[in-house]
Amino acid sequence: MIKYAWTSVKNNxxxxxLFIIAMIAILTVSTISLxxxxxxxxxxxxxxxHFARGSYDILVRAKDSQTPVEKTLGVVEExxxxxxxxxxxxxxxxxxxxxxxxEIAAPVASLGYFTGFSRTVDFPFPESSSLLSASFIxxxxxxxxxxxxxxxxxxxxxxxxxxxxxxxKDFKRRTExxxxxxxxxxxxxxxxxxxxxxxxxxxxxxxxxPFNELIRELTPEEQMFMSFAEKAAIIxxxxxxxxxxxxxxxxxxxNIPWETKDTLALKEKLGISTSHDGMxxxxxxxxxxxxxxxxxxxxxxxxxxxxFDLSNQVTPFYFEPFSVDYNGNISPSENYAxxxxxxxxxxxxxxxxxxxxxxxxxxxxxxxxxxxPTYREIKKHGQPGYYNTxxxxxxxxxxxxxxxxxxxxxLAASPLGIYxxxxxxxxxxTVVHETAVPGSFISSPAHGLIDINDTVHxxxxxxxxxxxxxxxxxxxxxxxxxxxxxxxxxQLHKLGDFHIDIVAGASPKTMQLDxxxxxxxxxxxxxxxxxxxxxxxxxxxxxxxxGLFILVGFIYILNxxxxxxxxxxxxxxxxxxxGWSDRHINTFHFLELGILGVIATFISFIxxxxxxxxxxxxxxxxxxxxxxxxxDSLFLLFV
Numbered sequence: 001m002i003k004y005a006w007t008s009v010k011n012n013x014x015x016x017x018l019f020i021i022a023m024i025a026i027l028t029v030s031t032i033s034l035x036x037x038x039x040x041x042x043x044x045x046x047x048x049x050h051f052a053r054g055s056y057d058i059l060v061r062a063k064d065s066q067t068p069v070e071k072t073l074g075v076v077e078e079x080x081x082x083x084x085x086x087x088x089x090x091x092x093x094x095x096x097x098x099x100x101x102x103e104i105a106a107p108v109a110s111l112g113y114f115t116g117f118s119r120t121v122d123f124p125f126p127e128s129s130s131l132l133s134a135s136f137i138x139x140x141x142x143x144x145x146x147x148x149x150x151x152x153x154x155x156x157x158x159x160x161x162x163x164x165x166x167x168x169k170d171f172k173r174r175t176e177x178x179x180x181x182x183x184x185x186x187x188x189x190x191x192x193x194x195x196x197x198x199x200x201x202x203x204x205x206x207x208x209x210p211f212n213e214l215i216r217e218l219t220p221e222e223q224m225f226m227s228f229a230e231k232a233a234i235i236x237x238x239x240x241x242x243x244x245x246x247x248x249x250x251x252x253x254x255n256i257p258w259e260t261k262d263t264l265a266l267k268e269k270l271g272i273s274t275s276h277d278g279m280x281x282x283x284x285x286x287x288x289x290x291x292x293x294x295x296x297x298x299x300x301x302x303x304x305x306x307x308f309d310l311s312n313q314v315t316p317f318y319f320e321p322f323s324v325d326y327n328g329n330i331s332p333s334e335n336y337a338x339x340x341x342x343x344x345x346x347x348x349x350x351x352x353x354x355x356x357x358x359x360x361x362x363x364x365x366x367x368x369x370x371x372x373p374t375y376r377e378i379k380k381h382g383q384p385g386y387y388n389t390x391x392x393x394x395x396x397x398x399x400x401x402x403x404x405x406x407x408x409x410x411l412a413a414s415p416l417g418i419y420x421x422x423x424x425x426x427x428x429x430t431v432v433h434e435t436a437v438p439g440s441f442i443s444s445p446a447h448g449l450i451d452i453n454d455t456v457h458x459x460x461x462x463x464x465x466x467x468x469x470x471x472x473x474x475x476x477x478x479x480x481x482x483x484x485x486x487x488x489x490x491q492l493h494k495l496g497d498f499h500i501d502i503v504a505g506a507s508p509k510t511m512q513l514d515x516x517x518x519x520x521x522x523x524x525x526x527x528x529x530x531x532x533x534x535x536x537x538x539x540x541x542x543x544x545x546x547g548l549f550i551l552v553g554f555i556y557i558l559n560x561x562x563x564x565x566x567x568x569x570x571x572x573x574x575x576x577x578x579g580w581s582d583r584h585i586n587t588f589h590f591l592e593l594g595i596l597g598v599i600a601t602f603i604s605f606i607x608x609x610x611x612x613x614x615x616x617x618x619x620x621x622x623x624x625x626x627x628x629x630x631x632d633s634l635f636l637l638f639v
Contacts, residue, residue, distance in 0.1 A: 016596060019596050020596055020600045023600030023604075024600045024603050024607070055206055055416060055468070055470070056104065056416075056469055056503065057471045057474070057485050057488075057502065057503065058468075058469040058471065058488060058489060058500060058501070058502055059466060059467075059468055059500070059503050060088070060466060060467040060468075060492060060498050060499075060500055061087075061088075061466045061498065061499045061500075062084075062087025062464075062466075062498065062499065063087065063498060063499055064499070065084065065085075065087065065466075065499055067080075067351050067354075068354070068356070069354050069361065073356070075509050075511065075525040075526060076417075076525060077443045077523070078421060078422060078443055078445075078523075078524060078526065079417060079421065079445050079446075080417050081110055081196075081417030081465055082110055082194055082417070082418065082443050082445075083348075083351050084465030084466070085465070086459050086460065086463045086465055087462050088107070088462060088463075088464035088465070088467065088496075089464070090452065090453065090456070090464065092464075092495070092496060093107045093452075093464055093467055095495065096495065097202070099488070099491065100472070101471060101484065101488050102470070103205075103470045103471060103472035103473075104206050104468075104469065104470035105202060105467050105468075105469050105470075106203050106205070106206045106467065106468045106469075107202070107466070107467050108196055108197070108418060108465055108466045108468070109196065109197035109452060109455040109463040109464045109465055110194070111196065111197060111346070111450070111459060111463075112194070112346045112349070112458075113347040113348075113349065113438040113444075114192060114193060114396060114448065115193070116239065116318050116396055116448075117318045117319065117398065118187060118189075118190050119188060119319065119321045119336055119337070120185045120186060120187050120188065120321065120333075120337045120338070121185070121186055121188055121249065121310065121322060121324060122183045122184060122186075122333055122335070122336065123183065123184040123185075123251060123323070123325070123326070124183065124325055124326065125163055125164070125165055125183060125184065126155055126184075126253050126255065127255070128157060129154075129156050129165075129255070129256050129259070129262075129263075130155050130254055130255050131152060131153075131154050131253075131254040131256060131300075132152070132153050132184050132251065132253050133150055133152045133251070133252040134150070134151045134152075134186045134249060135249070135252075136186075136247060137248040137249070138246045138248075138372060138435045138436040138437065139248075140246075140373075140432055140433060140435050140440070140518065141246075141430060141432040142426070142430065142432060142518050143517070143518075144248075145371055145372045145435065146371050147189055147370055147436060147437070148189045148371070151169075151170075152170040153169045153170070154168045154169075154256075154292070155167050155184070156168065156258055156262070156263045156280070157259055157262075157263060158260050158263040158274075161276065162276065167280065167281070168280045168281060169281070170292055182335070184251075185337065187337060188249075188310070188314060189370065189436070191247065191316070191437070192347055192436075192438050193239070193316040193444075194444040195237065195447070195448040195449070195450060196446040196448070197450050197452045197455035197459075197463060197464075198211065199451070200212060200214040200215060200451060206470065207416070207419070209402060209404065211238065211449065213236075213238055213399055213400045214236055214238060214399075214450070214451050216399070218234070218236070222399065232344070232392045232394050232395045233394040233395075234394070234395060234397055235394050235395065235396050235397065235450050235451075235457065236396075236454075237317060237396045237397065237398055237449065238399065238401065238449045238450075239318060239398050239400075239401050239448050240316055240401065240446065240447045241315055241402070241403055242405050243315075243445070244312070244433075245311055245314045245315065245436050246434070246435060246436055247309075247310045247436055248307055248308065248311070249308050251305065251306045251308070251326075252305045253302075253303070253304045253306075255301040255302045256295065256300055257298055257299070257301060258295070258298070266280075266291070270283060308324050308328055310324075315401070317396065317398040317447070317448055318401075320332060321336035321338070344383065344393065344394060345380065345381070345382045346380075346382055346458075347379065347381070347438045348378070348379050348381060349377065349379075349438055349439060350376050350377040351376070352376055353366075357514075359512060360514050360520070361511060361513050362513075362514045362516075363441045363515045363516060364516050365516045366439075369438060369439050370437050372435050372437045373439075374438070374439025375516075376438075376439045376440075376441070378438055393457060394458065404419045417468075418446040419445050420445065421445045422523075422524040424442055424513075424522065424523045425521060425522050426518070426519060426520070426521050426522075427520060432518060441515055442523075452464070469488070469492075471485050471488050486502075508525070508526055509524070510524060510525075511523050511524075511525045
């Protein structure tokens with residue numbers, strides 16, 4: 001029978017060759033594909049085990065703390081913990097921290113936007129009598145905005161009087177005190193900065209950044225600034241030295257036709273002494289208005305403007321005083337005015353109300369702050385200390401700076417929610433950034449950090465917005481790690497009504513935003529807990545791909561066999577006519593197909609071996625080939 005089957009194979013060379021080629025292709029490609037899928041699956045599993053775990057494992061937040069975008073799309077902004085209403089007590093955090101299964105429990109309390117020291121910047125006197133105007137400017141990277149009101153001062157020549165000038169401010173903008181003979185000096189507007197409460201020890205373990213400055217005693221110099229508000233809670237703040245605060249100043253100088261004799265005549269008319277104790281600033285408002293109106297109507301001799309970028313000099317909460325000359329040279333200043341009493345007045349902001357579109361998020365402007373557009377609702381709290389020092393509940397003392405730049409890669413391992421800031425860019429690559437006022441659509445990183453125990457002075461008894469938890473005893477993200485994490489989650493649910501996320505495998509996601517007044521921009525957001533989704537999704541994809549590939553191969557073989565049987569009808573009839581039974585005919589056809597299958601399997605084996613040696617594939621290819629050949633044999637047997 002085998003001899004007859006072999007003779008039939010030789011006599012039908014064309015159809016036999018086509019069948020063998022098809023079998024070789026299916027066996028070889030199936031073997032290599034199944035092996036590749038298995039190898040990729042192993043790599044994915046290995047990568048998830050070793051790299052899915054970030055800086056922490058579990059994020060605990062107050063109930064109903066998710067934004068609509070997070071609920072709908074499953075993604076969060078960078079620094080998404082920058083706005084929150086609290087909801088977790090310090091006592092609850094300490095209870096969670098004490099659990100034996102927990103290695104790190106780092107709390108975060110978002111407190112709002114505060115200011116620290118404010119200082120003046122001074123300039124040289126003009127060369128002659130002039131109207132000197134100063135406007136501060138801030139920018140979002142696309143547009144520049146006048147920041148606050150313009151400040152105008154007339155400098156009137158008077159030889160022998162201090163540095164040769166007396167001055168008179170426009171009474172409508174007289175918000176700063178003036179001293180006779182002082183250089184042109186302008187208070188830099190208050191820039192407000194996001195402050196977060198942390199536990200220095202737990203945060204240090206989580207990030208690797210040392211925050212020990214938060215527990216040191218204040219120096220005598222630092223205590224001196226707080227002496228006027230003895231009843232206030234004194235809160236030490238570490239400030240971030242990395243951010244570049246967008247602030248420029250435009251100085252416009254209009255030289256006017258006015259000489260020393262004109263100043264002396266004006267003072268005599270007003271009954272003001274022409275000696276050093278006579279100041280034009282002493283005049284009443286009615287006289288001031290009249291003088292300024294007269295001086296403003298004088299035809300300027302010349303008009304010169306200068307714009308200087310002060311962004312590198314101004315840092316959150318504290319910066320050294322400085323002077324600028326009209327060539328842009330910057331030097332330290334010994335004579336300056338300063339203010340710290342505004343730190344008890346602060347702003348809180350709501351999350352951006354995104355409109356979820358098909359392929360992007362829309363952001364609408366909701367208002368203005370100091371002439372600068374805002375995209376979040378802003379609420380003002382407290383009042384400056386100069387109104388009533390006894391009513392000030394707390395004051396900040398900037399004690400030192402910290403930097404997050406050298407920790408950027410580790411901080412990006414998980415969405416820590418308060419540090420990392422990937423750039424927001426337009427289509428042409430222009431970087432869009434925060435302005436110097438609260439309310440930007442860009443989520444700010446923490447510019448200031450205070451001790452978590454001090455947050456109750458600002459936010460009440462439930463100040464904590466989130467707790468980032470690292471589970472003890474986990475070295476890689478595998479099934480055993482998942483069980484430990486899930487066990488801790490169960491214990492946390494028993495402690496309180498929290499919203500809990502497992503953040504393993506948190507991954508960045510590029511989002512498109514259509515921002516009113518700016519246009520389309522790109523931001524990096526984060527999806528929480530992607531590891532399990534990746535594993536489950538990859539397993540399902542592999543099963544579908546493998547199943548469909550094998551199904552297509554078997555359907556082709558089945559189709560080929562039926563076609564082969566159809567072409568052999570005449571031969572089958574002859575065999576039946578000469579007395580062969582149906583059993584013998586089926587055996588004959590099976591042997592013929594078996595010979596073709598053995599030849600195809602042998603050649604496929606040779607090809608697979610060559611792949612193993614030439615492309616460094618491992619021995620598991622043999623098992624895949626044997627498995628595929630076995631399935632083919634079963635298939636041929638039952639056809």
